[in-house]
Amino acid sequence: MHVASINRRHGGRTYVSHLVRQSYRQDGKVKHRTLANLSHLPEHLIDLVRRSLQGEIFHSADESVRTLASKPHGHVEAILTTFDQLGLEGLLASRPSRQRSLILALIAQRLLFPCSKLASLRYWQDTTLADELEIGDASTTELYQALDWLLGRQGDIERKLARQHLKEGGVVLYDVSSSFYEGRHCPLAHYGHDRDGKKGLPIIVYGLLTDPCGRPVAVDVFPGNTGDSATVPNQIVKVRDRFNL
Numbered sequence: 001m002h003v004a005s006i007n008r009r010h011g012g013r014t015y016v017s018h019l020v021r022q023s024y025r026q027d028g029k030v031k032h033r034t035l036a037n038l039s040h041l042p043e044h045l046i047d048l049v050r051r052s053l054q055g056e057i058f059h060s061a062d063e064s065v066r067t068l069a070s071k072p073h074g075h076v077e078a079i080l081t082t083f084d085q086l087g088l089e090g091l092l093a094s095r096p097s098r099q100r101s102l103i104l105a106l107i108a109q110r111l112l113f114p115c116s117k118l119a120s121l122r123y124w125q126d127t128t129l130a131d132e133l134e135i136g137d138a139s140t141t142e143l144y145q146a147l148d149w150l151l152g153r154q155g156d157i158e159r160k161l162a163r164q165h166l167k168e169g170g171v172v173l174y175d176v177s178s179s180f181y182e183g184r185h186c187p188l189a190h191y192g193h194d195r196d197g198k199k200g201l202p203i204i205v206y207g208l209l210t211d212p213c214g215r216p217v218a219v220d221v222f223p224g225n226t227g228d229s230a231t232v233p234n235q236i237v238k239v240r241d242r243f244n245l
Contacts, residue, residue: 177195181202
């Protein structure tokens with residue numbers, strides 16, 4: 001059996017009929033028997049019948065497709081697109097690298113689901129983040145090595161931010177804060193003026209330098225027993241010597 005498409009002209013118009021026919025021999029001649037008229041069917045159904053009679057086998061989507069994994073993607077796409085619009089990749093490093101991708105993933109994860117750096121390795125597998133940045137096979141050691149890489153680039157990143165947001169004769173804002181520390185092995189953790197009201201624990205002091213709108217430009221970390229005023233000269237040197245303002 002096969003589908004035969006027959007063109008007929010009538011009154012200056014062409015009509016096409018689609019017929020299911022069976023071919024057979026009679027008295028040594030090939031003859032055709034019409035079994036059905038498919039002309040009233042849509043073209044895609046006629047094509048399915050034609051291909052089926054030619055031997056093709058069709059399956060429903062449920063039979064031929066299995067969902068192996070389904071990961072949320074919309075919020076990942078929104079964050080990575082924003083990174084691109086802000087030029088964050090170029091701010092971290094001008095050239096693509098494995099370390100840059102890992103740092104971008106850490107920043108994105110802090111926005112998607114704030115957690116520890118170790119937990120980030122687990123959580124970014126629950127979305128398309130690891131796939132989009134091609135860091136699905138990252139290890140804990142590699143993650144901390146990427147943080148060391150980022151620390152080595154801090155000076156360059158801060159200079160780029162200063163060029164974007166600070167100007168000669170402009171205003172620079174600076175403030176100091178602190179965080180208490182549970183461990184006992186950090187060389188920066190000392191007893192000092194704890195702004196969190198947590199008594200009996202060492203703290204770490206950090207100073208944040210921003211532009212007039214409050215956009216961060218540079219950050220420094222100091223031992224917990226450092227007085228606020230003692231951190232200011234360091235910022236003046238930074239603005240004058242490193243940012244050339």
